[in-house]
Amino acid sequence: MTDDAKPDDAKPDDATRHREKMEKRKAVQDAEVAAKTIEKGLLIVNTGPGKGKTTAALGLALRMLGRGHRVGIVQFIKGAWDTGEAHALKVFGDRVAWHAMGEGFTWETQDKARDIAACLNAWNQATDLMADPGIRLLILDELNIALRYDYLDLDAVVATLKARRPDLHVVVTGRNAKPALIEAADLVTEMGSVKHHFAAGVKAQEGIEF
Amino acid sequence: MTDDAKPDDAKPDDATRHREKMEKRKAVQDAEVAAKTIEKGLLIVNTGPGKGKTTAALGLALRMLGRGHRVGIVQFIKGAWDTGEAHALKVFGDRVAWHAMGEGFTWETQDKARDIAACLNAWNQATDLMADPGIRLLILDELNIALRYDYLDLDAVVATLKARRPDLHVVVTGRNAKPALIEAADLVTEMGSVKHHFAAGVKAQEGIEF
Numbered sequence: 001m002t003d004d005a006k007p008d009d010a011k012p013d014d015a016t017r018h019r020e021k022m023e024k025r026k027a028v029q030d031a032e033v034a035a036k037t038i039e040k041g042l043l044i045v046n047t048g049p050g051k052g053k054t055t056a057a058l059g060l061a062l063r064m065l066g067r068g069h070r071v072g073i074v075q076f077i078k079g080a081w082d083t084g085e086a087h088a089l090k091v092f093g094d095r096v097a098w099h100a101m102g103e104g105f106t107w108e109t110q111d112k113a114r115d116i117a118a119c120l121n122a123w124n125q126a127t128d129l130m131a132d133p134g135i136r137l138l139i140l141d142e143l144n145i146a147l148r149y150d151y152l153d154l155d156a157v158v159a160t161l162k163a164r165r166p167d168l169h170v171v172v173t174g175r176n177a178k179p180a181l182i183e184a185a186d187l188v189t190e191m192g193s194v195k196h197h198f199a200a201g202v203k204a205q206e207g208i209e210f
Numbered sequence: 211m212t213d214d215a216k217p218d219d220a221k222p223d224d225a226t227r228h229r230e231k232m233e234k235r236k237a238v239q240d241a242e243v244a245a246k247t248i249e250k251g252l253l254i255v256n257t258g259p260g261k262g263k264t265t266a267a268l269g270l271a272l273r274m275l276g277r278g279h280r281v282g283i284v285q286f287i288k289g290a291w292d293t294g295e296a297h298a299l300k301v302f303g304d305r306v307a308w309h310a311m312g313e314g315f316t317w318e319t320q321d322k323a324r325d326i327a328a329c330l331n332a333w334n335q336a337t338d339l340m341a342d343p344g345i346r347l348l349i350l351d352e353l354n355i356a357l358r359y360d361y362l363d364l365d366a367v368v369a370t371l372k373a374r375r376p377d378l379h380v381v382v383t384g385r386n387a388k389p390a391l392i393e394a395a396d397l398v399t400e401m402g403s404v405k406h407h408f409a410a411g412v413k414a415q416e417g418i419e420f
Binding site for chain 1: 224225228229242243245246247248249250252254255256257258260261262263264265266267268269270271272273274275276277278279294295296297298299301302321322323346347379392395396397398399400401402403404405406407408410411412413414415416417418420
């Protein structure tokens with residue numbers, strides 16, 4: 001006898017059907033969670049033309065700080081991290097180690113040799129932080145841009161990232177991530193722009209873009 | 211005379227060409243920035259199957275807090291915001307107002323009536339925070355899930371969001387954003403999953419997923 005053919009008083013009510021559906025869903029989810037047993041420091045890449053690449057990295061920093069760990073941040077473009085997040089992260093004191101602002105390369109200098117030197121300097125800071133056992137998460141903000149312009153050697157960067165400590169999570173942000181980096185990564189998210197307020201003439205605003 | 215036909219000593223060198231290219235690029239960017247003059251509180255939607263929807267909202271919260279503003283957070287799924295970010299945000303004291311954890315709906319209850327009541331309660335908290343002139347950014351975490359299950363009335367929610375104060379930024383997160391919400395939004399980002407470590411058997415880890 002099909003469900004539809006049952007007399008009304010024998011049909012499971014909406015609440016019961018809902019409970020059964022959710023029970024099944026939870027069982028599937030529990031089995032999926034139980035099947036995953038590996039713990040490892042992840043190489044995470046946030047790329048794509050949409051918003052959220054850097055802010056998602058910042059959110060991970062907040063989560064890691066909340067868990068009591070230290071976080072390292074290196075910015076490869078000057079001014080990409082502006083005073084909003086810089087001020088906020090100050091409350092965490094020396095639990096946030098970051099590469100001094102005002103370095104990194106920039107469209108403002110128009111000096112390629114200087115920009116390459118700034119990228120190399122930032123990369124040296126990054127490798128120092130990778131060697132610091134107190135750092136649990138390292139954010140390499142806009143590293144993809146430096147790689148795209150060949151201001152750093154892609155093979156060397158990828159090899160160093162792959163050789164990271166087993167418990168170190170690294171987040172690389174920026175558009176146009178190189179295929180070799182994506183290949184080496186554990187988690188890659190493409191931020192796609194569905195709709196953008198700049199197209200409607202809205203300017204960059206405090207607390208949102210900077 | 212074409213550039214190639216010039217004698218060697220008359221050709222612009224690499225540094226000069228680079229500087230000219232960057233100057234042009236900067237001029238285009240400056241003109242674009244100058245053309246955008248509108249300031250308004252944005253309705254932002256972070257959707258899609260990839261990671262980063264909630265963490266990007268958290269990053270915006272950090273940026274807004276760094277600018278000295280207060281932030282409101284309402285979670286529509288119990289446990290979606292776990293202790294990592296909760297602990298970290300405590301350092302900002304009452305500058306972060308959030309809807310108490312342990313409410314919101316969950317796959318664990320398997321009780322639809324209770325879940326609908328929890329969503330309505332969370333939505334009431336959201337409207338209270340929207341009315342608080344001290345709040346500059348309001349995060350409605352996983353609201354898309356509540357809307358997808360029709361636990362809240364879509365038309366009423368969208369109408370309330372559209373009628374927000376002109377200086378209030380709202381971020382809605384969760385997969386499967388409804389078309390009516392996308393239509394009303396100023397900024398919509400689709401987080402796409404290019405590669406995910408869960409597929410390689412890596413488990414959810416402290417500081418990354420929670």
